[in-house]
Amino acid sequence: MRQVRVLEPLPPPQAPAGPPAHTPENCLALRYARAVQDGNCEIVIPHTHWMRERLKAILAGAEKGAEDRVRGELCDKIQYRPAEGNQLRKEGAEDQYVFAPGATFEWVSEDAGRTDLDAPVRRRTWIRVVFPVRSRALSDLKGRPIRSMVVGVNVSVGETVLKASVVGNLEIDYGSFRYDWPSPQAIGG
Numbered sequence: 001m002r003q004v005r006v007l008e009p010l011p012p013p014q015a016p017a018g019p020p021a022h023t024p025e026n027c028l029a030l031r032y033a034r035a036v037q038d039g040n041c042e043i044v045i046p047h048t049h050w051m052r053e054r055l056k057a058i059l060a061g062a063e064k065g066a067e068d069r070v071r072g073e074l075c076d077k078i079q080y081r082p083a084e085g086n087q088l089r090k091e092g093a094e095d096q097y098v099f100a101p102g103a104t105f106e107w108v109s110e111d112a113g114r115t116d117l118d119a120p121v122r123r124r125t126w127i128r129v130v131f132p133v134r135s136r137a138l139s140d141l142k143g144r145p146i147r148s149m150v151v152g153v154n155v156s157v158g159e160t161v162l163k164a165s166v167v168g169n170l171e172i173d174y175g176s177f178r179y180d181w182p183s184p185q186a187i188g189g
Contacts, residue, residue, distance in 0.1 A: 092165030
Protein backbone atom coordinates (compact mmCIF):
# COMPACT_ATOMS: atom_id res chain seq x y z
CA MET A 1 0.00 0.00 0.00
CA ARG A 2 1.37 3.38 -1.01
CA GLN A 3 1.37 6.13 1.62
CA VAL A 4 0.61 9.60 0.40
CA ARG A 5 0.26 12.68 2.55
CA VAL A 6 -1.67 15.60 1.17
CA LEU A 7 -2.50 18.47 3.45
CA GLU A 8 -4.42 20.96 1.32
CA PRO A 9 -5.65 21.08 -2.25
CA LEU A 10 -3.45 22.81 -4.76
CA PRO A 11 -4.44 26.42 -5.40
CA PRO A 12 -5.91 27.08 -8.84
CA PRO A 13 -3.40 28.27 -11.40
CA GLN A 14 -2.83 32.01 -11.38
CA ALA A 15 -4.21 33.71 -14.46
CA PRO A 16 -2.45 36.75 -15.86
CA ALA A 17 -4.22 40.08 -15.37
CA GLY A 18 -6.83 40.75 -18.02
CA PRO A 19 -8.11 37.42 -19.42
CA PRO A 20 -10.78 35.45 -17.55
CA ALA A 21 -9.47 33.31 -14.68
CA HIS A 22 -11.30 30.20 -15.87
CA THR A 23 -10.44 28.92 -19.34
CA PRO A 24 -10.47 25.45 -20.91
CA GLU A 25 -6.69 25.39 -20.52
CA ASN A 26 -6.72 25.72 -16.74
CA CYS A 27 -10.04 24.23 -15.65
CA LEU A 28 -10.10 21.86 -12.70
CA ALA A 29 -12.02 19.20 -14.63
CA LEU A 30 -9.19 18.76 -17.15
CA ARG A 31 -6.51 18.86 -14.45
CA TYR A 32 -8.50 16.24 -12.56
CA ALA A 33 -8.81 14.06 -15.69
CA ARG A 34 -5.04 14.20 -16.25
CA ALA A 35 -4.33 13.46 -12.58
CA VAL A 36 -6.62 10.41 -12.61
CA GLN A 37 -4.99 9.28 -15.86
CA ASP A 38 -1.55 9.56 -14.24
CA GLY A 39 -2.67 7.98 -10.95
CA ASN A 40 -1.59 11.19 -9.20
CA CYS A 41 -3.11 10.77 -5.75
CA GLU A 42 -1.63 14.05 -4.52
CA ILE A 43 -3.97 15.92 -6.86
CA VAL A 44 -6.97 13.58 -7.06
CA ILE A 45 -7.59 13.07 -3.33
CA PRO A 46 -7.81 16.72 -2.24
CA HIS A 47 -9.86 17.62 -5.34
CA THR A 48 -12.48 14.87 -4.95
CA HIS A 49 -15.31 15.90 -2.63
CA TRP A 50 -16.22 12.49 -1.24
CA MET A 51 -12.55 11.64 -0.58
CA ARG A 52 -12.03 14.90 1.32
CA GLU A 53 -15.16 14.25 3.36
CA ARG A 54 -13.99 10.74 4.21
CA LEU A 55 -10.64 12.09 5.41
CA LYS A 56 -12.36 14.79 7.51
CA ALA A 57 -14.45 12.10 9.22
CA ILE A 58 -11.32 10.04 9.93
CA LEU A 59 -9.55 13.09 11.36
CA ALA A 60 -12.56 13.87 13.55
CA GLY A 61 -12.31 10.37 15.03
CA ALA A 62 -8.59 10.92 15.64
CA GLU A 63 -7.82 7.21 15.38
CA LYS A 64 -4.02 6.94 15.43
CA GLY A 65 -2.62 6.12 12.00
CA ALA A 66 -6.05 6.06 10.36
CA GLU A 67 -5.43 9.07 8.12
CA ASP A 68 -2.37 7.51 6.45
CA ARG A 69 -4.17 4.17 6.12
CA VAL A 70 -7.21 5.77 4.46
CA ARG A 71 -5.04 7.93 2.16
CA GLY A 72 -3.23 4.78 1.09
CA GLU A 73 -6.52 2.97 0.43
CA LEU A 74 -7.82 5.91 -1.62
CA CYS A 75 -4.58 6.07 -3.60
CA ASP A 76 -4.74 2.34 -4.28
CA LYS A 77 -8.32 2.80 -5.57
CA ILE A 78 -7.23 5.61 -7.91
CA GLN A 79 -4.36 3.57 -9.34
CA TYR A 80 -6.12 0.17 -9.51
CA ARG A 81 -7.17 -0.72 -13.07
CA PRO A 82 -7.84 -4.44 -13.46
CA ALA A 83 -9.03 -5.34 -16.98
CA GLU A 84 -12.39 -6.67 -15.78
CA GLY A 85 -13.31 -3.20 -14.47
CA ASN A 86 -12.97 -1.65 -17.93
CA GLN A 87 -16.70 -2.15 -18.59
CA LEU A 88 -19.43 0.46 -18.39
CA ARG A 89 -22.31 -0.49 -16.12
CA LYS A 90 -25.80 0.97 -15.88
CA GLU A 91 -24.60 2.72 -12.72
CA GLY A 92 -21.64 4.37 -14.48
CA ALA A 93 -17.90 3.75 -14.68
CA GLU A 94 -14.96 4.35 -12.39
CA ASP A 95 -13.03 7.48 -13.36
CA GLN A 96 -9.73 5.62 -13.85
CA TYR A 97 -11.27 3.62 -16.73
CA VAL A 98 -12.70 6.68 -18.47
CA PHE A 99 -9.54 8.75 -17.93
CA ALA A 100 -7.38 5.83 -19.04
CA PRO A 101 -3.65 5.94 -19.84
CA GLY A 102 -3.10 7.14 -23.38
CA ALA A 103 -6.57 8.68 -23.75
CA THR A 104 -6.77 12.27 -24.95
CA PHE A 105 -9.07 14.91 -23.52
CA GLU A 106 -10.77 17.81 -25.22
CA TRP A 107 -12.77 20.54 -23.48
CA VAL A 108 -16.22 20.59 -25.11
CA SER A 109 -18.37 23.02 -23.12
CA GLU A 110 -19.55 24.12 -19.70
CA ASP A 111 -22.91 24.66 -18.09
CA ALA A 112 -24.38 25.27 -14.65
CA GLY A 113 -24.28 21.59 -13.68
CA ARG A 114 -26.60 19.56 -11.51
CA THR A 115 -28.52 20.79 -8.50
CA ASP A 116 -28.95 17.44 -6.72
CA LEU A 117 -25.37 16.73 -5.63
CA ASP A 118 -23.67 16.76 -2.20
CA ALA A 119 -22.49 20.37 -2.51
CA PRO A 120 -23.45 23.41 -4.58
CA VAL A 121 -22.13 23.17 -8.14
CA ARG A 122 -20.10 26.01 -9.62
CA ARG A 123 -19.99 24.51 -13.10
CA ARG A 124 -20.09 21.27 -15.05
CA THR A 125 -17.37 20.81 -17.65
CA TRP A 126 -18.01 18.46 -20.56
CA ILE A 127 -14.91 16.64 -21.81
CA ARG A 128 -14.51 14.48 -24.91
CA VAL A 129 -12.39 11.42 -24.16
CA VAL A 130 -10.75 9.62 -27.08
CA PHE A 131 -9.27 6.20 -26.37
CA PRO A 132 -6.00 5.31 -28.14
CA VAL A 133 -6.60 1.62 -28.85
CA ARG A 134 -9.47 -0.84 -28.47
CA SER A 135 -7.67 -2.79 -25.74
CA ARG A 136 -7.53 0.30 -23.48
CA ALA A 137 -10.98 1.62 -24.31
CA LEU A 138 -13.92 1.49 -21.96
CA SER A 139 -16.47 -1.03 -23.25
CA ASP A 140 -20.14 -0.12 -23.50
CA LEU A 141 -23.00 -2.09 -21.95
CA LYS A 142 -22.86 -4.57 -24.88
CA GLY A 143 -19.09 -5.07 -24.52
CA ARG A 144 -18.09 -2.97 -27.57
CA PRO A 145 -14.98 -0.79 -27.12
CA ILE A 146 -15.90 2.90 -27.26
CA ARG A 147 -13.63 5.06 -29.45
CA SER A 148 -14.77 8.37 -27.93
CA MET A 149 -17.32 9.65 -25.47
CA VAL A 150 -18.28 12.85 -23.66
CA VAL A 151 -18.40 13.01 -19.86
CA GLY A 152 -19.41 15.77 -17.47
CA VAL A 153 -17.41 16.73 -14.40
CA ASN A 154 -19.38 18.70 -11.79
CA VAL A 155 -17.14 21.05 -9.83
CA SER A 156 -18.31 22.46 -6.51
CA VAL A 157 -18.13 26.04 -5.34
CA GLY A 158 -15.26 24.81 -3.15
CA GLU A 159 -13.37 23.57 -6.25
CA THR A 160 -13.81 19.84 -5.71
CA VAL A 161 -15.10 17.21 -8.12
CA LEU A 162 -18.52 15.98 -7.04
CA LYS A 163 -19.84 12.44 -7.28
CA ALA A 164 -22.51 12.44 -10.01
CA SER A 165 -23.09 8.69 -10.59
CA VAL A 166 -23.61 5.63 -8.47
CA VAL A 167 -20.24 4.38 -9.77
CA GLY A 168 -17.61 7.03 -10.42
CA ASN A 169 -17.77 10.80 -10.28
CA LEU A 170 -18.66 11.45 -13.91
CA GLU A 171 -21.87 12.08 -15.79
CA ILE A 172 -21.82 10.08 -18.98
CA ASP A 173 -23.45 11.35 -22.17
CA TYR A 174 -24.59 8.00 -23.55
CA GLY A 175 -25.61 9.62 -26.85
CA SER A 176 -22.01 10.75 -27.45
CA PHE A 177 -20.47 7.30 -27.90
CA ARG A 178 -18.52 6.83 -31.13
CA TYR A 179 -17.12 3.56 -32.43
CA ASP A 180 -15.19 4.93 -35.42
CA TRP A 181 -12.01 2.95 -34.89
CA PRO A 182 -9.51 3.20 -37.75
CA SER A 183 -9.45 0.06 -39.87
CA PRO A 184 -6.25 -2.03 -39.67
CA GLN A 185 -5.57 -1.18 -43.34
CA ALA A 186 -5.73 2.57 -42.56
CA ILE A 187 -3.01 2.23 -39.94
CA GLY A 188 -0.69 0.09 -42.03
CA GLY A 189 -1.87 -3.33 -40.90
